[in-house]
Amino acid sequence: MTPPPDAAPPGPSLSAPSDGPLPALRARIAAGLIARDPAQELAAEKLQDLWRRTRGYDPKAEPPETGGFLSRFLRRKPVEEAPEGAPLGLYLVGEVGRGKSMLMDLFFASAEVPRKKRLHFHQFMQQAHRRIHAWKQQHGDTADPIPPLADSIVAEAALLCFDEFQVHDIADAMILGRLFEALFARGVVVVATSNTAPDDLFKGKPGRDAFLPFIALIKKRIEVLVLESARDYRRERIRGLPTWHVPPDGRAERALDAAFAELTGDTPAKPTKLTLLGRAVEVPQAARGVARFEFDDICGKPLGPADYLAVATHFHTLVIDGIPRLGPENFDKARRFITLIDALYEHRVKLVASAEDHPDRLYERGENAAMFERTASRLMEMQSQDYLALPHLT
Template sequence: MDSVLPPTDGPLPAYRARVAEGALRPDPAQAHAAEILQSLWRTLRGYDPRPTATQPSKGFFGKLFGAKRGSGDLAAPEGTPEGLYLVGAVGRGKSMLMDLFFDTADVPRKRRIHFHAFMQEAHNRIHAWRQANPGADDPIPPLADRIAAEASLLCFDEFQVHDITDAMILGRLFEALFARGVVMVATSNTAPQDLFKGKPGRDAFLPFIALIQSRVEVLYLESLQDYRRERIRGLPTWHHPVDGRSERALDAAFEELSGEKHGQPASLQVLGRSVPVGWSARGVVRTSFEDLCGRPLGPADYLALATHFHTLVLDGVPRLGPDNFDRARRFITLIDALYEHRCKLVASAQAAPDQLYEQGENAAMFERTASRLMEMQSQEYLGLPHLP
């Protein structure tokens, strides 16, 4: 995402202005984080490293993942600033603060991207490089060259590591990026020492955690207020019938919950497959009933969606019955996954939940799903924390 605002006096004045105009409530934890970001903003003014080529890295990541001599690397520019890793519970304003920092950052080359989308892009670039360079066996240096040429400041939203293929390349990739003078600012619900916790192969991932902790300041956002849950508790979540009014309501809900009008194309890695799931921003994903239930997806796909995103905005749930029972069965599985992980649902449908599947074979099976859909609209359910 490119900057949409010209450089100003930094994130702290921007934050204070929003509080003064009533757009934000005063929050001591957010104010403290804005002060830390302001200090980094000052350090980075005009930052534009131009590293020079040197010998290939001989660090522990190169040894760990088998980097080849002669693959090429870059020396870290002298005085490269530390980045920032902002960690806290969901809904505390981490993304909002990073947006203020990114929009005001006076850095010629900068980029803000959801971390999951960044890793998808990295895998795609590695695949393309291997196809263009048959026989070559180390795509990390050219990948790091390309990323560093695009941005010397990388701002990541929702830094999380769930996939073993991500874990296996992160160490060498970020060692190379930091060596090229790239500064990282990230938000996450997970402290660095807890990344990839409990996953097979985590011991090999620990050096990456050490690298992150050496290159960024970790700041815990201790705000007690979950602003995101407040927003969704004030929104209608089931709109029927499917028409222009309900479509506009879903547009407004996505923008209110994510802070963006459209988001970015999203996909999930499930059992070695890439599963497109619509458009997403800041933990909110928007897609259609047909995209989720008209394709041969299964419980693993819906589980991945329910755990990765805290809110699903779903367009166009039709009336269900024996004639489209395959879709109805997948919808039942989807709702079970959302419900079990307290994922929030905002949807447009042709009827109220208890009228979606009224008669015919398997109508009784749908009664539990209708009951869950009704409960998922309640203020009690909307106030529950997401279980990622």
């Protein structure tokens, strides 16, 4: 069986990072690690061109602006005056599972830019809001936080690579236009992957008319490429994969280890944090849209529906270790588990888990056992091939 295109390379001998993303992709095809996909090759050619144009690219961050409003206004650069030679970025849009993250991996690993950063777009916006809040606390609500925020970002990265570019929050929409205008004026190059075309961002949301200039700006400073691969590699990876393991013993743990590695293409996982309304959901392991939790990490803490909604929209797959038998003695955990499964089911998140028993026998006694029947039914459906073939709803 040909491994999926998101599989991690077996070693640096396939293609030196300095060769760029296109040779790296071709090396993996030649080694039989991935199947040839014309749509992915076209995207890799575009990324290779951008790789050439950004080699050694290093626009200098401007010092923080001083003086009054008039001096800031006179020195402000419109996006049309972006630094000479600043390359246009690339926006890869396509349905889930088409290999966008794998292509981003190859580009980012090989990019020869002194200051570069790759992160999930949701995480980037969380950081931006925290910095804006800190700036206003120090300088007051009348001070404009956007120029210093842009200065701090470009000081860290002249190349920004965003996974899963998406806009759902009105607070994000309100600052994106000015922030990205300031970033482009400072020479920042943006590469992004998304399931949503720029023209469809924030579609149908209140206040979208005010968001349209940002869409125009994106289309002006970032080339848009639709990845029209006919194959959904993500669904192929999970199709046929056992998703419910009983009991939660060493064999089940090894199976979950293997599933997590398969679903992430062996990408090293790291802890992350989802922040909303001043609170945080700690995610012990996450990579490529897959999160892994011990049961107590996700259901043993005081989390509520908004927290589980954030998890369900942020990750397309969850791996949960050690779901216990549920009953009156651990009712709080059971209640949170029910809320979690509702959120996962409604957003078509895939679940791989180990548990003390099968779903219909997890909660057999106590006054809330009847309430769990719907959850058990959903857990059974979530193991079906029909459910596993459904797209994730963000």
